[in-house]
Amino acid sequence: MKVLTKKKAETRQAPNPAKIMETGMAFWASKVLLTAVKLELFTYLSKGKVPAHKIQKKLHLHPRAVYDFLDALVSLGFLEREGLKENALYSNTADTDAFLDKHKRSYIGGMLEMANNRLYPFWVHLEQALKTGDPQNETAQGEKPFFETLYEDEDRLREFVSAMGGFQMGNFMAFCNRFDFSNYNTFCDIGGAGGFLSAQVAIQHPHMKCITFDLPKVARIAKENMERIDCLPRVEVRAGDFFKDDFPKADIIAMGNILHDWGIADKKLLIRKAYDALPEGGAFVAIENVIDNQRRKNSFGLLMSLNMLIETADGADYTEEDFTRWTREAGFRKTTLIPLTGPSSAAIAYK
Known part of the structure; x- marks a missing residue:
C-alpha cells in the first residue's frame, strides 16, 4: 500500500510542460483578443447573435481567417457560439458584453486599445530594457516622452483619459x-x-x-x-x-x-x-x-x-x-x- 501511494505521489509531481508552453505562446491569445477589440467586434455583437458571414463582411475579414479567428475567441471564453461554421451564430459573453462594448460606460477596452497600438511593439524590446534600465517607448526612438506628446494632441488626450x-x-x-x-x-x-x-x-x-x-x-x-x-x-x-x-x-x-x-x-x-x-x-x-x-x-x-x-x-x-x-x-x-x-x-x- 505504501509503494502504491508513493507511485501516485510521483505521478502527481511529474514534470509537465503545459504551463511553459501556455505562457511562452500567450502572445497568440493576447493578440487575438487585442485585434478583436481594435476591430470593435464586441461592440458589433452587442445587439445579439450574428452569423459569421455578416461578421466577415462588417470587419473586412478574409474567408480563410474568419472561422479560426472567431472560434479561437470562443475557445478562449470571449464569445458564445451556436452551431458550427456556416451555420454558426456568434454573440458576446456576459463579460465581453459588459466591458468591451464601446457604447457602455463600463467599457474597459481603451486600455486594451493602447496595449495593442503602443505597448505591444515596445515589449519586443524587454530584453534591452532589462539590460540597460532604459525606457523602450517613444523616447527610445528619439521622440518626445509619451505624456508630453499626449498633452499636445487633444484627441489622443481625450481618448487616453477615457x-x-x-x-x-x-x-x-x-x-x-x-x-x-x-x-x-x-x-x-x-x-x-x-x-x-x-x-x-x-x-x-x-x-x-x-x-x-x-x-x-x-x-x-x-x-x-x-x-x-x-x-x-x-x-x-x-x-x-x-x-x-x-x-x-x-x-x-x-x-x-x-x-x-x-x-x-x-x-x-x-x-x-x-x-x-x-x-x-x-x-x-x-x-x-x-x-x-x-x-x-x-x-x-x-x-x-x-x-x-x-x-x-x-x-x-x-x-x-x-x-x-x-x-x-x-x-x-x-x-x-x-x-x-x-x-x-x-x-x-x-x-
Whole structure:
C-alpha cells in the first residue's frame, strides 16, 4: 500500500510542460483578443447573435481567417457560439458584453486599445530594457516622452483619459463600496484624470464633497465629464501640477496608478505632500496593483512593474511592505490594504 501511494505521489509531481508552453505562446491569445477589440467586434455583437458571414463582411475579414479567428475567441471564453461554421451564430459573453462594448460606460477596452497600438511593439524590446534600465517607448526612438506628446494632441488626450477611467472603473466602484467613508467629509483625487473616482465617491456617498486635481488640459476634460454626468458642484475640478503645487486640503487624499509612474524619491515626495494636506485622522489612498510581500502571487503587479520599466525612466510597482515603510517615514501612523478587483488593491495610510 505504501509503494502504491508513493507511485501516485510521483505521478502527481511529474514534470509537465503545459504551463511553459501556455505562457511562452500567450502572445497568440493576447493578440487575438487585442485585434478583436481594435476591430470593435464586441461592440458589433452587442445587439445579439450574428452569423459569421455578416461578421466577415462588417470587419473586412478574409474567408480563410474568419472561422479560426472567431472560434479561437470562443475557445478562449470571449464569445458564445451556436452551431458550427456556416451555420454558426456568434454573440458576446456576459463579460465581453459588459466591458468591451464601446457604447457602455463600463467599457474597459481603451486600455486594451493602447496595449495593442503602443505597448505591444515596445515589449519586443524587454530584453534591452532589462539590460540597460532604459525606457523602450517613444523616447527610445528619439521622440518626445509619451505624456508630453499626449498633452499636445487633444484627441489622443481625450481618448487616453477615457481609457484610463474605464480601465479603473471597477476598482473605483469597489473602493467606494468597501472603504468606510462615514468619518470623512472631503475627498481629493490627485492626478484624477477624467474625474471618475471623485464622481463615484460623490454618487455613492452623498455627504462627501470631492475634488479632482490634474493638469489644466486634463482638468478641462474632467469638468466636461462632471457636467455630463451631473456631478457638479459636488465634484470640484481644480487644475494644477502635483509636483509643483500644494495638494488641496481634504480628509482623504487618493491617487490611482500615480505612484508607480515614479522612482522612490518622487514616490516619497508625493506621499509627504499627501501627509501635509491631510488633517489628523485623515487617510491617504493609493489604488494600484500592489504586489504581495513575498512577490510570488500578484503576477499582474509584477508584469505592470516591468511595463513601468518599458514606459518610464524610474517607475516601478511596489509591495504593501514598501508602502508601509514609505508612509511611516512620512509620519503616517498605520496602514491597511483593501482588495479591489482582480490584482488591484487600495493601500491606505492613516495620519
